[in-house]
Each structure stands twice: as C-alpha cells, then as structure tokens.
Amino acid sequence: AIRISDSIVKYSNSQLLMFNAREVIVKDTGIARSFELMGDYYRGSGDYLLSIESFLKALRFYDQTSNLKAKADCNSGLGNVLLIQKYYDEALRFFSQASQLNQSLGEWKSLAENQKDIAWIYFYKEQIDKADDYAAKALNLSSSLNDSLLIAQSLQIQGDILLHQNKNEKARECHQKAMHILHKISYKGPALIVSYLSLGQLYSIEKQYSKALASYEKAVLLSDKYNQSSQKAIALLGLSEVMEALGQHQSAFTYFIAYSEIEDSIAIAESRRVATEIEILYENEKQLAHIDILKSEKLIEQAEMDRQEIFLQSLIIFFVLLLLIVIILFFNNRQKYSTNHLLLKKNLEIFDQKKELEEKNKVLREQKEEIHTQNSALEELNKELERYNQELEMLSLVARETDNAVIIADKDGNYEWVNEGFVKLFGYGFDELISRGRNLYKASSVNNIRRSFQCA
Numbered sequence: 482a483i484r485i486s487d488s489i490v491k492y493s494n495s496q497l498l499m500f501n502a503r504e505v506i507v508k509d510t511g512i513a514r515s516f517e518l519m520g521d522y523y524r525g526s527g528d529y530l531l532s533i534e535s536f537l538k539a540l541r542f543y544d545q546t547s548n549l550k551a552k553a554d555c556n557s558g559l560g561n562v563l564l565i566q567k568y569y570d571e572a573l574r575f576f577s578q579a580s581q582l583n584q585s586l587g588e589w590k591s592l593a594e595n596q597k598d599i600a601w602i603y604f605y606k607e608q609i610d611k612a613d614d615y616a617a618k619a620l621n622l623s624s625s626l627n628d629s630l631l632i633a634q635s636l637q638i639q640g641d642i643l644l645h646q647n648k649n650e651k652a653r654e655c656h657q658k659a660m661h662i663l664h665k666i667s668y669k670g671p672a673l674i675v676s677y678l679s680l681g682q683l684y685s686i687e688k689q690y691s692k693a694l695a696s697y698e699k700a701v702l703l704s705d706k707y708n709q710s711s712q713k714a715i716a717l718l719g720l721s722e723v724m725e726a727l728g729q730h731q732s733a734f735t736y737f738i739a740y741s742e743i744e745d746s747i748a749i750a751e752s753r754r755v756a757t758e759i760e761i762l763y764e765n766e767k768q769l770a771h772i773d774i775l776k777s778e779k780l781i782e783q784a785e786m787d788r789q790e791i792f793l794q795s796l797i798i799f800f801v802l803l804l805l806i807v808i809i810l811f812f813n814n815r816q817k818y819s820t821n822h823l824l825l826k827k828n829l830e831i832f833d834q835k836k837e838l839e840e841k842n843k844v845l846r847e848q849k850e851e852i853h854t855q856n857s858a859l860e861e862l863n864k865e866l867e868r869y870n871q872e873l874e875m876l877s878l879v880a881r882e883t884d885n886a887v888i889i890a891d892k893d894g895n896y897e898w899v900n901e902g903f904v905k906l907f908g909y910g911f912d913e914l915i916s917r918g919r920n921l922y923k924a925s926s927v928n929n930i931r932r933s934f935q936c937a
Contacts, residue, residue, distance in 0.1 A: 513542035517555050524562050532562045553582035553591060560598060569602050576602070593622040593631050600638045604645070613642050629666045633659040637675045649683055656680050671707040674700050678712065681719050685726070693723050714743040894922035 623631030640655030704713030
C-alpha cells in the first residue's frame with residue numbers, strides 16, 4: 482500500500498474529519514481546499530487516479546462557494562493530471578473552464594499557463610493549427626507580463642510544433658532561446674528536460690549524433706534529479722536509437738534494456754497504485770458519503786427551520802395586515818362620520834339661508850307692491866300735474882296775448898312776470914317795475930289785496 486505520510490495529507494485528512502453536522506455547510510471552502518491539497522500531493526507522488534479523484538471532490542465543494550479563483554486553480558490542477566495521463570479531451574475541458582474563469586477574474590498569468598497547456602493538448606492530438614494558435618497566445622501574454630519562465634515554456638511548445646512541421650532551423654532557434662532564458666534566470670526544474678529531448682530528436686534527424694547524445698544524456702541526468710521516469714524513458718530510447726545509428730549495437734541494447742525496465746517498472750507501479758487507489762478510494766467514498774449524510778441532515782434541519790421561520794413570518798404578516806385593515810376601517814368610519822356631520826351642518830346652514838332668502842323675498846315683494854302703489858300715485862300726480870301744466874299753459878297763452886295788464890307774483894307779493902299788455906299800458910317793462918319796488922303788497926293802494934291773494 483502507498484504510505485501517505487506527507488504533512489500536507491495529514492493536515493488535509495484532519496481537516497476532513499473535524500467537520501460535524503453543524504460545521505459542514507459553512508466550511509465547504511475548507512473541505513475543498515483539503516481535497517485540493519491532497520490532489521496536489523498525489524500528483525507529485527505519481528498517484529494520478531487518486532489525484533484526479535481528490536480534485537473532482539474539491540470541485541464539488543468549490544461549486545457551492547463563491548471562490549472563483551480557487552475553482553479556477555482546481556480546474557487547472559485537474560487538467561494537468563489528466564494531461565499527464567493522456568486524457569486529452571477531458572483535460573481540454575477543465576483547462577477551458579479554468580481559462581474562462583481566469584480571464585473573467587483578470588488573472589493573466591494563470592490564463593497564459595492555461596493557454597500553454599491547451600497548446601500542448603492540441604499538439605498531442607495533432608491539431609497543429611490550434612496548437613500553434615494557443616502557443617502564440619501564451620507567448621504574447623507571457624511577454625506582456627514579462628514572465629521569463631512562461632516565455633521559455635511557450636517557446637518550447639512552439640519549437641516542438643515547428644519540429645513537427647519539419648522547420649528544423651526555427652525549431653532549434655526556439656528551444657535554444659528557451660534554454661538560454663531558463664539558464665539566465667537560474668531555473669532549477671524539469672522544464673529544461675523538454676528542450677533537451679526536443680534538441681536530441683532534432684540533432685538525430687540531422688544526424689548530428691554527438692550533439693544528440695549530449696542532449697539526451699543531459700535529459701537523463703535531469704530526469705533522475707527531478708524523478709521524471711517517463712521523460713527518462715524517452716531519453717533512454719533516444720540514446721538507444723542514436724547508438725544504433727552509430728553502429729554501437731551493444732550500447733544501443735543496453736540503453737534499450739534500461740528503457741524497457743523503466744517502462745516495466747512504470748507499468749508495475751501503475752498496477753499496484755491502481756489497486757491501492759481503489760482501496761483508498763473506497764475508504765474515501767465512505768467518508769465522503771458520511772459527510773454527505775451529515776450535510777443532508779443539516780440541510781433537512783435548515784429546511785425545517787426555514788419552513789418554521791416562513792410560517793412565523795407569514796403569521797406576523799397576516800396579523801400586521803389584519804391590524805392595518807382594522808385601522809383603515811376605523812379611520813374610514815371616522816372620516817365617514819365626520820363627513821356626514823359636516824354635510825348635516827351644511828344642510829342646516831343651507832336651510833337657514835333658504836329661510837332667510839324667503840323672508841327677504843317676502844320683504845322685496847312687499848316693497849315691490851309698495852313701489853307699485855307709489856308708482857300708481859305718482860302716475861296720478863303726473864296726470865294731475867300735466868292737466869295743471871296744460872291749464873297754466875293756456876292761462877299763460879291768454880296772459881301773453883291779452884291787451885290787459887297782467888302781473889304774476891308769488892304768495893308773498895314778489896313780482897315774477899308781466900305781460901306785453903302791462904308794458905303797453907304803463908310804458909315800462911318788468912325790470913323797471915322791479916327797480917321801483919319788488920313787492921305788490923307795498924306798491925298797491927288796495928288794503929285787502931294780501932287777503933285776496935292768499936284766498937286765491
């Protein structure tokens with residue numbers, strides 16, 4: 482059985498076991514991170530099936546959180562394991578999901594890494610145009626970020642694409658430039674192996690066997706250093722082919738035996754690992770099922786609490802609405818009563834005003850009748866005055882036309898008018914008469930003339 486003694490795995494397992502029914506909902510991110518760490522560990526130790534299972538479990542929990550960056554990283558990690566295992570279509574799906582998330586988050590370095598890995602997938606699937614397109618994207622983005630390691634890795638994939646297209650000179654240029662960058666940044670890692678293997682293949686094609694041997698030998702050394710058994714097997718097979726080309730059959734056979742032993746050991750280790758992983762997978766599935774049960778119980782409990790809360794809120798809302806209806810009805814009735822009272826008051830005022838108008842109309846009718854009576858009396862007076870005026874006019878006409886002297890005076894004897902007959906008779910007019918004396922009573926010699934006037 483595989484011994485999982487790494488501190489990371491111990492930490493992850495302890496994290497998984499610590500969650501209880503009340504914590505499992507709120508610690509989805511912690512569980513996901515634990516599975517992700519286990520996936521990284523298994524990938525580093527070569528336990529790829531367990532690594533895939535751990536990453537998938539991590540994604541199940543990340544899907545229930547809002548941590549998109551962690552979800553993108555987990556997709557990338559799973560894509561890497563699937564790429565190593567040559568599950569190209571599945572790897573492409575998870576890398577595509579990771580690149581979409583990284584682009585939306587503005588994680589440009591992670592996006593460049595995704596584009597580089599997608600380029601390798603299309604290269605292995607021999608879809609060279611798509612591989613070249615993604616390699617160019619990765620190189621442009623890593624150049625804008627000034628990330629030397631990513632630039633070198635993008636150049637490596639472009640070099641292999643060019644080698645596949647038989648553009649050997651450009652392929653050599655890319656790999657040499659990549660190695661120059663890696664040496665310049667003092668890079669210590671397995672990325673150099675890719676360029677040494679590609680250069681070894683390129684030199685073999687060009688029959689530059691000494692350079693091919695040097696490249697393959699450096700690839701073997703680096704593979705031993707970084708425990709890259711599959712790449713060491715490729716380098717040993719390349720050395721065997723070069724020795725065969727040089728006619729050194731014994732050396733070629735020795736390298737081929739070493740290559741076969743590695744391939745056999747990889748196959749045996751893989752078989753043992755699969756058996757162990759199935760056993761561990763069963764235990765993990767049991768543990769995960771227990772977590773799911775706890776989570777289901779928590780969800781049921783939460784659903785019941787939500788139902789009770791909804792019922793309580795509905796009850797409160799019902800009573801609030803009922804209270805509002807009662808208040809509205811009360812104010813409506815009160816408003817209605819006030820309105821009716823106001824209407825009654827207005828009606829009484831209108832009745833009083835109507836009664837007052839009737840009284841005024843009665844007075845007006847009486848006044849109208851009185852005016853009518855007065856008008857009738859005035860009409861009679863006017864008629865009488867008209868007859869009197871007619872008589873005066875006739876008398877005036879007689880007085881003017883007669884040859885007799887006529888004097889008109891008021892009741893106090895003051896002269897008011899004389900006719901032409903007076904002027905002819907006495908020889909002077911009204912003005913001279915006034916100058917001689919204005920009063921008839923004083924000028925007359927008749928003693929009882931005043932009484933005669935007053936009687937007239």
